[in-house]
Amino acid sequence: MSEESDKKPENDPQLAAKVKESARQIWLAGLGAYNKAEEDTGRFFERLVQEGEQIENKTRGVVEKQIKSVETRVDDVRQRATGTWDKLEHMFDERVSGALRRLGIHRREEIEALEQRIEALESELKRLRGKGGADEEE
Structure with missing residues (x-):
């Protein structure tokens, strides 16, 4: 065994x-x-x-x-x-x-240009009146 x-x-x-x-x-x-x-x-x-x-x-x-x-x-x-x-x-x-x-409506630039021309003309007119008045007094 x-x-x-x-x-x-x-x-x-x-x-x-x-x-x-x-x-x-x-x-x-x-x-x-x-x-x-x-x-x-x-x-x-x-x-x-x-x-x-x-x-x-x-x-x-x-x-x-x-x-x-x-x-x-x-x-x-x-x-x-x-x-x-x-x-x-x-x-x-x-x-x-x-x-x-x-x-007939103008542009702003055109109106401003016209205003400047008017101012220049008024200044020239005043200057000429000033000279004319001095001539009249003499």
Whole structure:
């Protein structure tokens, strides 16, 4: 009976040592895999960050070009609109001035010019009267 118990696998010292060594190797392989995964994760993360920065730089350039393009277009439209508005304003002023002239209403500049001429004539008249009065007294 003792021979039968010696032949059982759980009683075999070599088999037990092999199982123990296999378990240790599996454990060490697991530790190595964990360590490798941790290292690879760090490098992988760094690589992802670098790629993200590259993509950001590329897209930033594209976006900046698009923004400049839109700004240029807006400036062109603004200039055209301003030019058109100035032309319309000028045409409106001319038409209003023409209508007022036809109605006999003079522009402010014309009235101011006439007032200046009247003042100049009054001054000249006073000066001439002053000379004339001095001649009459002699």
